[in-house]
Amino acid sequence: MAVRVQSEAFDAAAEMAALTAGREDIGAVASFTGLVRGGAIRAMTLEHYPGMTERALAAIEAEAHRRWPLKASLIVHRVGRLLPGEPIVLVAAASEGRHAAFEAAAFLMDYLKTDAPFWKCEERADGTSDWVDAREADGTAKARWG
Amino acid sequence: MAVRVQSEAFDAAAEMAALTAGREDIGAVASFTGLVRGGAIRAMTLEHYPGMTERALAAIEAEAHRRWPLKASLIVHRVGRLLPGEPIVLVAAASEGRHAAFEAAAFLMDYLKTDAPFWKCEERADGTSDWVDAREADGTAKARWG
Amino acid sequence: MRVLYFAWVRERAGCAAEDVAPGAGVTTVSDLADFLAQLSPGHAAAFADRTRLRVAVNQEQAGFDSPVAANDEVAFFPPMTGG
């Protein structure tokens, strides 16, 4: 179990490799990487609530371990100004079988979206910028876990 | 879209990095890595049906692209003799949003399990070896996609 | 009482954090919001539509009816948009 919040870029590949390195008890790793999309967006700045963020992420990760028999897990979330193509978040869940791994990774993302204190501000190509509105769909996605 | 069958080890991290390299239109990448579990197993040998395997994997990948708006995808599956801790399979699905990516990655795995001509033979620690039986749960998992 | 603001709430309030002593009449988050809203026009704008605000008391999600006390850390922010 590990949770990190950082402004530095992360190497999703290396993070996932580290998750299973030297382990022989992991049969399945599901991961999710969220990236900044370009197009109308020139950059994305992520603000967070230091202290509460780490607590919230650790609580979400602990809840995933309560619900599924996970062998390992990881949440890495960046803050600060990110450019299109850069990774924002990585979650990974490792277990014996694939269903637990897939479900836990989706669960981590759904809860992170609604319960972890991060806020995105988009800089658009026309020079304006604005805070991203929360999506109702994210509340719905969380609700499916009961 | 890419499908590969190979006896060489693969670097799941590098494969995933290549999937999004230079892209600004991908917001979400979900991946799954299956690994050989140790414990009672000393090694796992994967046999396949050359020709049909590639066709089956390409058909599964094409079906995923029909069902979800994917920006990229990847299936890499190893054959030959693998040791505990080694990766067997990597699937990844990239899209704008996370739900399509998660669902497509799970779909790829469920179909691969039942429709791609691979067979596992386990070498146990006691020196015996045996072909792995198909799991009924894999048929159930595939059936949920309709 | 330590009050924190994030995202556009911070921008409207004009500060990221402030220490306030709202007095004994302020016993809930709602009371505190009433008190903060009259500190400046920016604060008033920040608290104009409370349906758009979320709250944490001592770094745990809370509601406008949650109690607050003198040594609490209370944060106001929009719905979260990470990930």
Place this chain on the structure above:
Amino acid sequence: MRVLYFAWVRERAGCAAEDVAPGAGVTTVSDLADFLAQLSPGHAAAFADRTRLRVAVNQEQAGFDSPVAANDEVAFFPPMTGG
């Protein structure tokens, strides 16, 4: 007709591939299985329980009722266990 065997079906049949000419009476996979089963005791063992076998004709999944013709590639194998 090219016949392929995989996994324990290959081990029982004693070969991975063989070319056969079963004659005009063999028009379905089921007919072909009957023909192959009498080639050797190993073949008989391979085809003893057809509920445990899966079939592909020309590298597409097929059934025991699927038609087969002289130039087809027909493969017999257990349910797949990849991934």
